[in-house]
Amino acid sequence: MTTLIVNGDSRTIEASPDTPLLYVLRDELGLNAAKFGCGLGQCGACTVIVDGKAVFSCVTPVMVLEGRTVTTLEGIGSRDAPGPMQRAFIAEQAAQCGYCIPGMMMRAQALLNRDPHATDESIEAELQPHLCRCGTHMRILRAIRRAAEEMRPKTVEARTAR
Amino acid sequence: MKLRFVLLALLAIGTFGGTAALLYAWESSIAPIDPRSLGALDRAVVRRGASLALLGDCATCHTAPGGPPYAGGLAMPTPFGTIYSTNITPDPETGIGRWSEQAFIRALRSGVDREGRHLYPAFPYDHFTRVSDDDTKALYAFFMSLDPVKSSAPPNELPFPLNVRLTLAGWKLLFLRRARFVADPSKDEKWNRGKYLVDGLGHCGACHSPRNLLGAEMKSAGFAGGEAEGWRAYALGRGSLSPVAWDEAALADYLARGSHPLHGTAQGPMANVVDNLSHVDPADVGAMAHYLASLGKGEGRNDAERAASGPGRFSQAAGAQAATPAIPSEPGGAIYATVCASCHDGDRPLPLGGLRLDLSTAVADATPVNLINLVVRGIPAAAGASAHPIMPGFGDVLDDRQVSDLASYLRTRFAGKQQWDGLTKAVAEARGGR
Ligand code: FES
Ligand code: FES
Numbered sequence: 003m004t005t006l007i008v009n010g011d012s013r014t015i016e017a018s019p020d021t022p023l024l025y026v027l028r029d030e031l032g033l034n035a036a037k038f039g040c041g042l043g044q045c046g047a048c049t050v051i052v053d054g055k056a057v058f059s060c061v062t063p064v065m066v067l068e069g070r071t072v073t074t075l076e077g078i079g080s081r082d083a084p085g086p087m088q089r090a091f092i093a094e095q096a097a098q099c100g101y102c103i104p105g106m107m108m109r110a111q112a113l114l115n116r117d118p119h120a121t122d123e124s125i126e127a128e129l130q131p132h133l134c135r136c137g138t139h140m141r142i143l144r145a146i147r148r149a150a151e152e153m154r155p156k157t158v159e160a161r162t163a164r
Numbered sequence: 165m166k167l168r169f170v171l172l173a174l175l176a177i178g179t180f181g182g183t184a185a186l187l188y189a190w191e192s193s194i195a196p197i198d199p200r201s202l203g204a205l206d207r208a209v210v211r212r213g214a215s216l217a218l219l220g221d222c223a224t225c226h227t228a229p230g231g232p233p234y235a236g237g238l239a240m241p242t243p244f245g246t247i248y249s250t251n252i253t254p255d256p257e258t259g260i261g262r263w264s265e266q267a268f269i270r271a272l273r274s275g276v277d278r279e280g281r282h283l284y285p286a287f288p289y290d291h292f293t294r295v296s297d298d299d300t301k302a303l304y305a306f307f308m309s310l311d312p313v314k315s316s317a318p319p320n321e322l323p324f325p326l327n328v329r330l331t332l333a334g335w336k337l338l339f340l341r342r343a344r345f346v347a348d349p350s351k352d353e354k355w356n357r358g359k360y361l362v363d364g365l366g367h368c369g370a371c372h373s374p375r376n377l378l379g380a381e382m383k384s385a386g387f388a389g390g391e392a393e394g395w396r397a398y399a400l401g402r403g404s405l406s407p408v409a410w411d412e413a414a415l416a417d418y419l420a421r422g423s424h425p426l427h428g429t430a431q432g433p434m435a436n437v438v439d440n441l442s443h444v445d446p447a448d449v450g451a452m453a454h455y456l457a458s459l460g461k462g463e464g465r466n467d468a469e470r471a472a473s474g475p476g477r478f479s480q481a482a483g484a485q486a487a488t489p490a491i492p493s494e495p496g497g498a499i500y501a502t503v504c505a506s507c508h509d510g511d512r513p514l515p516l517g518g519l520r521l522d523l524s525t526a527v528a529d530a531t532p533v534n535l536i537n538l539v540v541r542g543i544p545a546a547a548g549a550s551a552h553p554i555m556p557g558f559g560d561v562l563d564d565r566q567v568s569d570l571a572s573y574l575r576t577r578f579a580g581k582q583q584w585d586g587l588t589k590a591v592a593e594a595r596g597g598r
Contacts, residue, residue: 020491020502043556055560062561063502
């Protein structure tokens with residue numbers, strides 16, 4: 003039995019320890035944002051955040067995550083109260099079919115959490131493992147830039163200048 | 165301790181003989197030229213120079229990450245401090261635009277820049293000194309044909325007395341043999357061509373040979389394996405620890421394509437090398453393979469035997485997760501079974517399946533460095549190389565202890581060799597350096 007902290011709640015996992023995190027999230031915990039694309043760690047659709055880092059949940063057996071903290075797209079906002087990353091993707095209408103988008107958002111979120119001033123180059127380099135078959139890359143990049151803007155801690159001057 | 169000894173030794177060498185040494189060490193400046201005076205360059209020569217620059221792997225060091233090719237500025241960590249590569253585009257102020265052909269030739273052969281300053285041996289002039297007149301001139305023509313880029317490298321970060329370039333004269337006195345390549349008449353043309361490229365422009369020994377305390381290649385241990393930018397450069401020839409003996413065909417294939425089904429994929433600085441070699445005349449790559457194969461075979465069993473033992477154990481469909489084998493109780497074995505086996509222990513073909521780890525040099529080698537790097541970083545997709553294996557990195561999934569448990573399990577199970585010393589430390593270092 004494995005215990006994980008998922009979106010802030012401690013969860014005891016019933017699935018056998020070799021089960022990939024992706025299946026546990028979707029089938030056992032009903033968190034369906036992370037998607038199955040390739041199952042090989044080569045497309046990024048299944049990306050979630052583990053202890054602050056973006057990881058491919060399809061190639062991560064729960065066994066190696068004992069006691070660790072997992073954040074999925076459901077953990078950074080909801081339909082009624084979308085987080086800054088989600089608001090930015092909606093504002094830029096960055097999804098076409100949308101299949102790749104949760105993974106893109108999670109890796110971008112992890113990047114901006116650790117570096118709110120990420121440059122365009124570092125955003126592009128960071129998202130390199132993610133595939134989008136619809137070709138909405140330019141909108142995705144715009145959305146991430148917008149989210150960065152919103153998430154950046156505002157300096158006192160910037161706030162008073164408003 | 166080690167560094168202090170080196171410093172003292174260099175200081176001693178640097179000051180050795182006082183004035184005599186100074187006279188010896190002094191190099192004159194070569195008059196600047198007006199780059200426009202070169203006129204039109206011979207296109208055929210420039211093209212040849214371009215190919216030679218690929219064989220010499222020049223762009224790898226002389227390009228900063230994301231920067232324009234050949235404009236320099238790459239930080240090169242050495243045991244002595246950080247050295248920044250220089251701009252070798254023909255910009256008159258910050259590049260080599262004012263260098264005459266003679267100045268360029270002197271730099272390649274004697275490690276002295278146009279103004280007469282000694283260059284650090286991070287620039288492998290101890291190899292380039294063997295390059296022929298014609299090839300050196302073709303390289304010059306190629307570099308002078310590039311678009312000039314204005315870019316100055318940051319100053320080197322070296323402690324005293326290494327920051328005094330005259331000390332390098334002492335280093336050269338000890339370690340630099342200025343001599344062109346001389347063909348061995350008892351060997352055929354292909355062998356000689358290969359040796360010329362491997363020892364000269366290709367400077368393979370710069371990474372694949374161990375270095376002494378003063379940072380010079382140990383000639384007595386040529387190709388016994390060395391270190392490059394946090395990666396192990398494996399031993400070549402008789403000292404090879406590859407589980408599969410390298411033959412000429414495998415070497416040629418690997419050098420030209422960057423990966424081989426029984427040997428894996430070039431990573432780290434070698435990824436740049438094979439990327440460059442994929443663009444040069446295959447006959448040159450073939451000659452290098454021919455010469456390298458003549459260095460002998462290491463402890464590996466031969467290919468046929470390996471191939472006969474079958475590519476994998478578990479049947480699976482491409483794209484599907486393999487059923488994991490029974491999970492062993494030891495932690496490293498459990499990680500292997502649940503994390504690695506679905507690719508490395510199945511019969512999904514390359515590039516989507518993984519290399520069988522009993523074939524992996526990373527597991528069988530003298531140090532765990534490359535294995536750790538591979539587990540932590542994975543193998544990123546190479547642009548345009550669709551047949552290359554890709555591996556996700558597990559550095560953000562596995563913690564240090566899990567990586568070292570895994571590495572020690574792989575070592576015992578697949579290489580059947582004694583455990584590495586200092587595995588835990590190596591894991592911490594590899595991750596810290598990321
Ligand atoms: S489904 Fe995990 S990377 Fe493609
Ligand atoms: S929006 Fe369809 S795959 Fe990216």
